[in-house]
Every structure is written in structure tokens, then in C-alpha cells.
Amino acid sequence: MQSEIKKLAKKASVLEPAEVERKKLTQLVADYVENFLSHLPASQIFEADLINLKSLHALGVEEKPKNIDEIIHLIKDHVIDPGLNLSAPGFLGYIPGGALFSAALGDFIAAATNRYAGIHFVSPGATRLENILVEWLCQLLGYSKQAGGYLASGGSLANFTAIVAARETFALSSKDFHRAVVYTSSQVHHSMIKGLRIAGLKETIIRYIPVDENYCVKPELLLQNIQQDKKNKLIPWLIIGNLGTTNTGSVDPSKQLAEIASSHHLWLHMDAAYGGFFILCDTLRPLFQGIEKADSITIDPHKGLFMPFGLGALLMKDKHHLLKTYHYDEIDYIPNYQFEYESSPASMSPELSRHFRGLRLWLPLKLYGVAPFRAALQEKLLLTQYFYEALTKMSGIEIACRPQLSVVAFRFHPKAGNINEFNTRLAEAIKIQGKIFFSTTYLNKQLYLRMACLNFRTHLDTIQEALLVLKETINTLSKL
């Protein structure tokens, strides 16, 4: 038996490379990343997916090994290159990503050391770091010491986690679901509606309250709906406000929503996944007035703090609602779990074994301090204003509304023909040129292009180029 064990160990030994081999692997991977980053400013915004049967086969998992050079080629050609280049400065669609290089270094350390960020006594350092970040976020948004939260994989999971905590806090049971009412606007992010569904709440009544000309919810209509529903013996339960809608970056009035929620005893959740970090910009603070009164807030560092995808956050005004919903205190095989359970992300979320995702955020914040983040966000706001003002001077352009944050939705009215069709072609023609990417959305059934400025790599030259490309493409298409 012993010789069999040793034979197997030898076979498996490649899984723990020696130092020389490790350094070689690290260097080759770093070289690839370096190459990617240094070519980024000039690289195309979009690459066609050229996968064929042969390369698809090469990507498959096999018994036999491949060497690292070949693997890096596969990654480059068939994994990283196809599709939209979300890291490039000209990517102005959806909510742009970007990803700070230093965040990747944080991930590298977190993955290589594999600290366990689920339970406090196992890795007190890792959980403490995440809790410090959560505290910082809570402070930023004006929450008191009662508040808490956790770092989620993204806004969708944070929103879902909030819905379940709100359901439990209100002790809604299945017999109430069809009478429980959720209030939001037509501009709500679909992850909230999906969250309700996967929380078992698809029978709840959803009232889409009309928005004003800036795509912000109308509080007086919200109030009327709640009063009417109360009269009709329904259970007004949850208000979902948007702090930065995805479509137009519009900001619902937190203060008024909070007043309504508090006087009628509803849960207020603010979805600030996209817009939340603009609170760092002093000029925008008035827009955030009252957000500290929301029962829960979703905010995504993988949007407004330029982190790689996979980092959202849920904050709750009273962390005990989160603990009551998510803490599980009888785990046979973890006797120490009770100890300081309040400091364990596993007690505040659906997750147990989880990625130590705090390190990627903490490392850049420590390395640079907060000031450059604030400056980058303020720069994005001004770039958006610049873009908006230039659009107002272009003939034939209709703008959905004045931008409150860093999204502008607009469309071109052609002299003849279908407007939606023209704008669909416009977006596609711009994408194919490979320098700039705008996404599209529907507002009142009309198709608009969206310019969303949130990549830290996007600067004035890119926005000027975006305007030029837009003008030229409109001219070209208009002549066809």
C-alpha cells in the first residue's frame, strides 16, 4: 500500500510546482497581462468570435497536460479576445467595467494564500478586513454603528439578499404573499424583480409608479398607491428606490421615499449598485440626501470603484435583520462558529465558503488612498456633462434627460424613415468601427443609445473621439 501511495503522490506532484517553475509560470502570465494592458488604448472595442471546431476542441478538458505557452495562446485567442473589450477606454456601453491592475494583485494574493473569509475564527484577519471595508462603506453612506453588511459577488446577489431579509423582518408568510405589495418605478433594475421571483415572492403585487421627465419616481403617486392599497386591505411591504438607474442614471429622491417608508412602515431598499460611489463627489452629495434612512442599500465596487467583476456590497441600517435572516447556529462540524459569529460574513449572507473578495478592494484603497477614486469619479461626471453639452449642439439629436450622474441616453431623428431602425443601425455601425461602444435601451418603447462613462481609463480624448465617431456615422448613414 505504501508504495502505491508514494506512486500516486509522485503523479500528483505537478500540482505543487517548485519555486523555479512557479516563478516561470508567474512571469509568463504577468507578461501576457502586461502585453494586454499596454495594447489596451489602441485595441479594438469589439472582436468577432472566430471560434471553430478545432479550437473548441483545444479548449476542452483532457487527461493529458498542455504547456503554459500554448495555454496562454488559447486564453488570449479564444477566451479573452472575442466579444466586447470591456477594459478599453472607448467602452461606453451598459455600465462599464475596467478593473484596476492593483485589484488583480489583491486577488492573486487572496487566491494563492486561500484565506477563508467565511468564518471569523478561521481567518480573523480576512474577515476583519472585509468588516473594515463594510464599515467604511456604511460610514460613507451615513449609516450609524448599528449598520452592517457583506461583500457580495455583485449587485444582483446583494439585491436578492436584501429582499429575503426584508421578507423575514416583516415575517411575511406564504399566505400573505399575494397581498404583499412592492413599489418601484418602471426604471427598476431587472435583478430586483428576478430577486423577488427567486425569493419565492412572484405572487407579490408590483406597482410600477410613473416617473417624471427625468425618469425619477414620483413620490406623490407612490404615496397615493400605498394609501389606496392599505384601504384595500393589501400589505404594503417594500419600496425599491433607484440611486442611479441603469437606463439613464436617474436618482430617485431618497429623502422623500424614506419619509413615506417610515410613516407607512415599509421597508426601503435603495439600489445604488451603479450610482452609489458618486457619493464620494462633494458636488453630488445633495442627491444622496436621506439615503442613510433606507433600510438597505446595494452598492457595487465593481462599478463605481473600478474593481474587476465579482464585487458588490449589501449594507443594512440594522445589521441584526441580516443576522436574523442568515445566521445558522447549529453547524455540527464547526463548534467554534458561535464565537464572534457577528463578525463572520457567513452569518450575514447565503454564502459559506467564499472568495476573500475584500483584498482586491482593500489593496488599491491602501495603495492609493481614496483621493484618486474621488477624482476619477468627478472626472467621469464632467466628461458626461461635456458629452451632454456637445450633444445639445448637434442637430437631430434628442436627449432623454439631463444626466444626473454619468449616463446619457439619446437618439437621432433621421429626416425620413423609422427612428428606432435608424438608431439600431447607428449603434451597430459605431460598434463595427471598433473604437467606441454605445449600448442601447428602450425608454417608452423608443430605442435610445446610451453613453455610460465609468471606466477609469476613459478620458477627454476618448469622449471627443466618441462625439466625432457619432457625428461621422450619422452623416454616413444619412446619405445611404
Ligand SMILES: *Cc1c(COP(=O)(O)O)cnc(C)c1O
Ligand atoms: C448593475 C446593476 C445591478 C446588478 O448588479 P450586478 O453586479 O450586475 O449583479 C443592479 N442594479 C443596478 C441599478 C445596476 O446598475
